[in-house]
Amino acid sequence: MELELRGITKRFPGVVANDDVNLTVRTGEVLALVGENGAGKSTLMNIMYGLYHADEGEIVVDGTPQTFASPGDAIAAGIGMVHQHFMLVPVFTVAENVVLGVEPTGFLGRIERDEAHRQVAEISAQYGLDLDPEALVETLPVGIQQRIEILKVLFRNAEIVVFDEPTAVLTPQEIEEFFNIVDALKAAGKGIVFITHKLKEALRIADRISVLRRGKTVGSADPKEINEVQLAEMMVGRPVQLVVEKEHAEPGPATLSVDDLHVVTPEGRSVLDHISFDVRAGEIVGVAGVQGNGQTELVEALTGLRDPVSGTVTIDGSDITTATPREVHDARIAHIPEDRQRSGLVGAFSVAENMVLTSYASEPFSSGFLMNWSKAREVAAELVEQYDVRTPSIDTPASNLSGGNQQKVIVARELSRELRAVIASQPTRGVDVGSIEYIHAQIVKARDEGVAVLVVSTELDEVMALADRVVVMYRGRIVANLRRDETDHSEVGLFMAGAKEQQPA
Amino acid sequence: MGLVSAPVDEPSDTPSSADAERPQRGGPPPTSVGPGEEAYLGTLGFLEESPENKRRARNIGIAYLVAAVVCLVVFARGDGGVSTFGISDDSSFSVAGIPLAWFTAVTLAALGGAQIMRGTGKWTAAAASVAAILFVFTFMAWAAAGQSFSLTGTLQDALKAATPLVLGALAGIMCERSGIINIAIEGLLLSGAFTSALVGSLTNIWIGIVAAMIASCLLALLLAWLAIRFSVDQVIAGFAINFFVLGLTSFLDSRVLTRNPDYNSVKTIGDIEVPILSDIPFIGPILFEQSFYVYTALALVGIIGWALFRTKWGLRTRAVGEHPQAAGTLGVNVIRRRYYNLAMAGAIAGFGGSWWTADVGRFNENITNGRGFIALAVVIVGRWNPFGALLAALLFGFADALALKFSFLGTGIPSEFLEMAPFLVTLVVVASFGRGARPPKALGQPYEQQ
Ligand SMILES: Nc1ncnc2c1ncn2[C@@H]1O[C@H](COP(=O)(O)OP(=O)(O)OP(=O)(O)O)[C@@H](O)[C@H]1O
Ligand SMILES: [Mg+2]
Numbered sequence: 001m002e003l004e005l006r007g008i009t010k011r012f013p014g015v016v017a018n019d020d021v022n023l024t025v026r027t028g029e030v031l032a033l034v035g036e037n038g039a040g041k042s043t044l045m046n047i048m049y050g051l052y053h054a055d056e057g058e059i060v061v062d063g064t065p066q067t068f069a070s071p072g073d074a075i076a077a078g079i080g081m082v083h084q085h086f087m088l089v090p091v092f093t094v095a096e097n098v099v100l101g102v103e104p105t106g107f108l109g110r111i112e113r114d115e116a117h118r119q120v121a122e123i124s125a126q127y128g129l130d131l132d133p134e135a136l137v138e139t140l141p142v143g144i145q146q147r148i149e150i151l152k153v154l155f156r157n158a159e160i161v162v163f164d165e166p167t168a169v170l171t172p173q174e175i176e177e178f179f180n181i182v183d184a185l186k187a188a189g190k191g192i193v194f195i196t197h198k199l200k201e202a203l204r205i206a207d208r209i210s211v212l213r214r215g216k217t218v219g220s221a222d223p224k225e226i227n228e229v230q231l232a233e234m235m236v237g238r239p240v241q242l243v244v245e246k247e248h249a250e251p252g253p254a255t256l257s258v259d260d261l262h263v264v265t266p267e268g269r270s271v272l273d274h275i276s277f278d279v280r281a282g283e284i285v286g287v288a289g290v291q292g293n294g295q296t297e298l299v300e301a302l303t304g305l306r307d308p309v310s311g312t313v314t315i316d317g318s319d320i321t322t323a324t325p326r327e328v329h330d331a332r333i334a335h336i337p338e339d340r341q342r343s344g345l346v347g348a349f350s351v352a353e354n355m356v357l358t359s360y361a362s363e364p365f366s367s368g369f370l371m372n373w374s375k376a377r378e379v380a381a382e383l384v385e386q387y388d389v390r391t392p393s394i395d396t397p398a399s400n401l402s403g404g405n406q407q408k409v410i411v412a413r414e415l416s417r418e419l420r421a422v423i424a425s426q427p428t429r430g431v432d433v434g435s436i437e438y439i440h441a442q443i444v445k446a447r448d449e450g451v452a453v454l455v456v457s458t459e460l461d462e463v464m465a466l467a468d469r470v471v472v473m474y475r476g477r478i479v480a481n482l483r484r485d486e487t488d489h490s491e492v493g494l495f496m497a498g499a500k501e502q503q504p505a
Numbered sequence: 506m507g508l509v510s511a512p513v514d515e516p517s518d519t520p521s522s523a524d525a526e527r528p529q530r531g532g533p534p535p536t537s538v539g540p541g542e543e544a545y546l547g548t549l550g551f552l553e554e555s556p557e558n559k560r561r562a563r564n565i566g567i568a569y570l571v572a573a574v575v576c577l578v579v580f581a582r583g584d585g586g587v588s589t590f591g592i593s594d595d596s597s598f599s600v601a602g603i604p605l606a607w608f609t610a611v612t613l614a615a616l617g618g619a620q621i622m623r624g625t626g627k628w629t630a631a632a633a634s635v636a637a638i639l640f641v642f643t644f645m646a647w648a649a650a651g652q653s654f655s656l657t658g659t660l661q662d663a664l665k666a667a668t669p670l671v672l673g674a675l676a677g678i679m680c681e682r683s684g685i686i687n688i689a690i691e692g693l694l695l696s697g698a699f700t701s702a703l704v705g706s707l708t709n710i711w712i713g714i715v716a717a718m719i720a721s722c723l724l725a726l727l728l729a730w731l732a733i734r735f736s737v738d739q740v741i742a743g744f745a746i747n748f749f750v751l752g753l754t755s756f757l758d759s760r761v762l763t764r765n766p767d768y769n770s771v772k773t774i775g776d777i778e779v780p781i782l783s784d785i786p787f788i789g790p791i792l793f794e795q796s797f798y799v800y801t802a803l804a805l806v807g808i809i810g811w812a813l814f815r816t817k818w819g820l821r822t823r824a825v826g827e828h829p830q831a832a833g834t835l836g837v838n839v840i841r842r843r844y845y846n847l848a849m850a851g852a853i854a855g856f857g858g859s860w861w862t863a864d865v866g867r868f869n870e871n872i873t874n875g876r877g878f879i880a881l882a883v884v885i886v887g888r889w890n891p892f893g894a895l896l897a898a899l900l901f902g903f904a905d906a907l908a909l910k911f912s913f914l915g916t917g918i919p920s921e922f923l924e925m926a927p928f929l930v931t932l933v934v935v936a937s938f939g940r941g942a943r944p945p946k947a948l949g950q951p952y953e954q955q
Contacts, residue, residue, distance in 0.1 A: 049834075051833075051834065070836060070838075071833070071834050071835065071836045072836030075835075075836055081834070083834065087828070087830055087831035087834045087835075088828070088831055089823070089824050089827045089828045089831050089832075090827070090828070090946075091823075091827055091946075092820075092823075092824070092827075096820060097831075099820075100820060100821065100824050100831070100832060100835050100837065101821075101832070101835035101836050101837045102835075103817045103820060105816070105817050108816065109812075109816040109817040109818055110815055110816050110817075111815060111816060111817055111820060152835070266558065268558070
């Protein structure tokens with residue numbers, strides 16, 4: 001099957017998201033689609049999947065033009081899509097999520113559960129997805145949830161499968177498994193469109209790379225003939241610094257101190273087991289670890305979202321163990337949350353409102369009861385400029401921004417205050433290479449101004465690039481606390497896997 | 506009489522290894538890196554008491570102690586009469602109020618103490634049910650002291666009073682499971698009551714019932730239209746419909762019905778005795794000497810409960826209420842599903858409204874008198890599950906029936922208080938059991954289709 005997008009144009013209020021875009025996908029090949037945040041990648045794929053309707057242009061399947069009024073039509077034409085934000089019903093089982101919309105039914109619409117389980121298990125085995133049809137989705141880790149999405153697509157006999165930033169939320173191990181699945185799909189003759197900001201991945205797995213910039217196709221590349229630096233330049237339109245440039249750290253006294261922190265979930269699981277470490281002024285501490293080893297809970301405990309059973313957190317000597325998020329904020333601690341959809345942004349609020357979301361109640365944005373909106377707008381406009389947030393205007397609702405641009409709004413808001421400490425969880429998730437460069441530079445700049453920075457990232461490369469000191473978490477404990485210049489990727493990797501533990505000094 | 510001490514002896518918070526294993530169903534965890542890892546579950550290897558659970562245990566314990574004090578201060582100071590509870594025409598049993606009150610107080614205090622000291626455990630819910638039944642029984646013995654009281658009759662009335670609540674709650678569940686808040690149950694019931702009375706008087710009750718279903722169905726579609734087409738806040742839209750129906754039916758009642766008594770007189774529907782089954786002692790009269798509304802409501806609970814969790818319709822309805830985007834991207838028509846479900850919900854509520862007409866044979870201004878709001882509480886306490894709603898509705902129906910009985914017995918409890926009782930029960934029950942209830946995720950959120 002050959003799917004061709006011809007001259008696709010799509011306009012949103014204030015932006016042309018796609019501008020006369022041409023793209024061809026064939027079965028049996030992997031096409032990588034790269035481009036800056038807001039370049040129009042997701043929009044293009046949503047058009048291909050029938051979720052959006054193009055203002056101009058046509059979709060041609062095997063030479064015949066088609067109109068997709070809804071995803072149902074695209075599915076019928078053999079197109080499947082795994083979205084940037086998973087589309088799974090958390091309280092349903094794997095099988096229920098998979099069969100939704102194409103349920104095998106019997107008398108009175110009764111769902112043939114055994115039949116559904118059998119079919120799901122069969123496809124799962126065929127592609128090595130290893131899924132239990134009866135498992136409840138909300139109990140499963142992200143990597144498995146993604147496989148459910150893949151299974152959903154395969155269940156509908158898709159010939160062409162679109163993946164929108166599939167690796168953004170995966171751990172390195174999960175990414176390896178994902179690539180194996182992609183290989184299996186390709187071997188089975190499926191065509192794959194793969195959107196990513198990690199150019200290494202595109203170079204590694206794609207047969208062809210197409211680049212979008214500001215809604216237009218700027219060209220395509222052969223992964224065998226291009227390297228990461230060239231691809232980044234093609235994407236952004238200027239040379240990009242791919243390594244973080246920073247001076248040697250000169251840490252001061254401990255700013256953020258965590259002492260003997262013990263956190264238990266409401267279900268009674270002990271997720272942080274008596275953890276202690278310091279982040280000193282003018283120092284970046286990177287927390288490495290496979291996702292789900294207590295990093296999320298650590299950040300929640302530090303930022304006032306979760307109360308520990310015992311232990312203390314102090315900032316410059318004052319206790320913030322049981323502080324509310326508001327008090328943490330007022331203690332001049334910035335928080336970049338790991339899940340921007342859930343916390344961090346109010347989708348219905350404008351970009352400007354989101355920019356002042358955490359500081360609206362203080363000078364200079366308000367005095368007494370009144371908001372100083374013109375001041376807030378001025379600051380917001382400045383931040384949009386600095387952080388290169390691609391938005392039609394500062395009055396656009398945040399939910400209309402592309403994924404990476406939403407992330408930039410949060411980072412801009414959090415880093416633009418006067419700070420003592422920064423707690424950043426996955427600060428560059430879903431952000432393009434050009435903006436990663438800028439965000440990393442801002443984090444280093446904060447450090448150089450004497451701010452204590454804690455960076456939590458499941459991406460080891462990011463931790464190693466930014467950190468002056470690396471803390472490794474494994475099963476709720478800190479198994480290593482190392483100076484960056486005295487360690488390397490492979491040693492940290494061993495600690496992350498729990499294969500090694502540092503002896504207490 | 507050591508019948509209630511049993512639950513206390515059970516171990517409270519033994520770590521169960523089965524529990525600890527649960528979250529990792531579904532293939533090998535991909536996050537694992539080391540050899541033979543299981544999903545990471547807590548370093549200490551067993552479950553600990555979290556601060557939230559401790560706080561909760563303490564609050565429940567305090568509630569027990571308060572109830573024990575009430576027993577001592579109020580119930581143990583009655584006039585000391587013996588109350589007689591009738592089970593059938595020729596059998597009954599008697600209870601002395603004061604010793605029972607003492608027994609209850611001691612039991613509640615013991616339970617409270619155990620709860621505070623040992624935290625929450627498997628037995629928490631069981632103990633709470635036993636305590637609640639004991640407390641209510643003590644209250645009944647106190648209120649009926651020196652008199653006789655028909656237990657069978659009260660339970661029969663409880664089921665009867667629960668019927669419109671069950672029907673209203675089923676309408677609410679239909680609606681809310683698909684993601685639309687239904688504050689308008691009261692209005693839908695009231696419009697059903699009015700329409701069935703008017704049309705039923707002009708024709709017959711059966712045509713009246715059909716008309717009631719159609720009228721409430723149209724009203725529910727209005728709610729759907731406001732919520733879906735115009736993204737009107739669903740709570741506000743629901744309230745608007747309630748006020749609209751209350752105003753319109755009151756107006757028509759005073760202008761049309763009171764002036765033409767012929768328009769407001771319907772032949773009521775009598776009870777149907779199920780042969781053989783109604784002869785079973787105690788249970789027979791309670792379950793099988795009821796009106797066709799009771800049988801229909803029970804059947805609907807079974808049908809909707811089954812359909813919601815077993816059929817294609819149910820799966821799609823729940824998907825649309827939990828995560829409409831997920832359903833939409835799979836080609837399920839979210840908006841059409843919501844309209845359909847609201848139409849069905851309206852019809853059920855209209856049928857529920859006709860219960861009043863079939864029962865008393867006429868319409869009075871505001872005849873539903875807040876039962877639609879209790880039905881809403883029933884939806885929440887029943888956790889959006891038809892079977893749960895049935896249990897919750899029976900609880901409220903029991904409070905209703907009890908209040909009615911006591912007002913006849915002349916217990917000295919002010920009648921205003923008795924009328925308030927069902928609402929008071931609602932408040933207490935929602936406050937204590939509504940806590941963990943998790944509504945459908947997308948409830949109240951407009952769905953945007955591109
Ligand atoms: N529903 C919408 N309403 C209005 N504007 C939108 C909407 N969806 C996308 N846009 C705009 O269209 C442009 C392209 O967005 P799109 O999501 O396609 O970018 P992207 O290439 O996927 O970016 P990212 O890499 O950050 O995910 C952006 O400027 C965005 O603000
Ligand atoms: Mg995108």
